[in-house]
Amino acid sequence: MEENAPSGRRSGWKQDPAAVQADILRAATEEFARNGLDGARISDIAERTRTTKRMIFYYFQDKQTLYRRVLEEAYRKIRAEEAELNLGALPPLQALRRLVEFTFDHHRRSEPFIRLVMIENIHAARHLRDSDLIARVNDSAIERIRDICTRGQATGEIRPDITPLELHWMISALCFFNVSNRPTFGTNFGDELFTEQAQARLRERVADMVVAAARA
Amino acid sequence: MEENAPSGRRSGWKQDPAAVQADILRAATEEFARNGLDGARISDIAERTRTTKRMIFYYFQDKQTLYRRVLEEAYRKIRAEEAELNLGALPPLQALRRLVEFTFDHHRRSEPFIRLVMIENIHAARHLRDSDLIARVNDSAIERIRDICTRGQATGEIRPDITPLELHWMISALCFFNVSNRPTFGTNFGDELFTEQAQARLRERVADMVVAAARA
DNA sequence: CCACAAATGAACCATGCGGTTAATTCTGTC
DNA sequence: GACAGAATTAACCGCATGGTTCATTTGTGG
Structure with missing residues (x-):
């Protein structure tokens, strides 16, 4: 009855959007921290991920938005x-x-x-x-x-x-x-x-x- | 007989390479300081100059070299x-x-x-x-x-x-x-x-x- | 099990931008 | 005043990169 927390254990499931987003955010943090906003390459971020470039734009509209989310998350943490x-x-x-x-x-x-x-x-x-x-x-x-x-x-x-x-x-x-x-x-x-x-x-x-x- | 200092007064002269280089360096300093190495646009630097993009590559081989020269000049000053x-x-x-x-x-x-x-x-x-x-x-x-x-x-x-x-x-x-x-x-x-x-x-x-x- | 949405993949596109080519104009020299 | 080399211009190019299209798969509620 009780639904799992979004990024919780989903053994058996093939899809876990929340985890994908978290994964992207993690990779993006590394990449932006290393190379800056202009220096970072979306394709490089994608490579550090278990997903694809396509999904980055799917969940985060564009580079700037992704960067802003990275920044927010970093401050929060x-x-x-x-x-x-x-x-x-x-x-x-x-x-x-x-x-x-x-x-x-x-x-x-x-x-x-x-x-x-x-x-x-x-x-x-x-x-x-x-x-x-x-x-x-x-x-x-x-x-x-x-x-x-x-x-x-x-x-x-x-x-x-x-x-x-x-x-x-x-x-x-x-x-x-x-x-x-x-x-x-x-x-x-x-x-x-x-x-x-x-x-x-x-x-x-x-x-x-x-x-x-x-x-x- | 005595030649003018390279960047000195050259009234009458149509060319003054040293002045052109100094001009480029000045504009590049502004642009790099404002936007960073990756953020800076060579064409933007050129626009802030009395010369053209081509001359930037003529006097400074490439973007990185120009940036290094800017950095050196800034420290020196x-x-x-x-x-x-x-x-x-x-x-x-x-x-x-x-x-x-x-x-x-x-x-x-x-x-x-x-x-x-x-x-x-x-x-x-x-x-x-x-x-x-x-x-x-x-x-x-x-x-x-x-x-x-x-x-x-x-x-x-x-x-x-x-x-x-x-x-x-x-x-x-x-x-x-x-x-x-x-x-x-x-x-x-x-x-x-x-x-x-x-x-x-x-x-x-x-x-x-x-x-x-x-x-x- | 069907319909519909969310999630995903692969291939593609537009263009901004670093860098170049090739031809033209200066400038000092013999 | 012709020659050589430096300085300058305008037009051009390749391609990396942010972002997209379209089709397919995966999950959910009725």
């Missing part, structure tokens, strides 16, 4: 991962440090997402702006910091003249750049900062910087 | 501008602060360059690596900081366990991100941080952060 972090139990400055460290690690593990954001910035966030789905997915990121701030400012541990948005900007800048600009930075100045040890050290330096910026 | 800054006269921490503030302002004014670097990062710095011209143009950036460090560490103002490379990384991250990710950041969280006042404030926050990270 990343924010969901971030949401798992529970900082409410920690004292404000410790929570902040933990958030920075987590973000540093998380960004390093999320190169495809970082690259999609880079690509979107090259395109002046045109497609991001077109997407209504994303709009309020990001608020949670700020809310998490706002909570830290209000708690910390109540106890006097955090200076009153800093905003959650500024803190988020700092954290993002340092953690994002570390992944996004590794190629040119490494080429220009060597890869010394990208060994495991150097990265661990950098991680603490970044945490120190942000905490120091917030401390009263 | 930017490092030349940065070199004008004279920090030797200032005490170490003051020099560092001045460097951060300068870099913050300079990056804001150099969006096309920032975008070229973003684009190059998307391409894993492939073309940058191909260019031998650029290799040691960047050393000066590190040397400038190294000088500050050695001076500051001699007097004990600067902590001994920080490297010029780390400082450069911090400065770059904060100043670069401010320009590179403005589109997505603004779209996701609003443009509050990008007003003149907020930017001025951010500029000081960034300077504080870096100086604090360096201070013993």
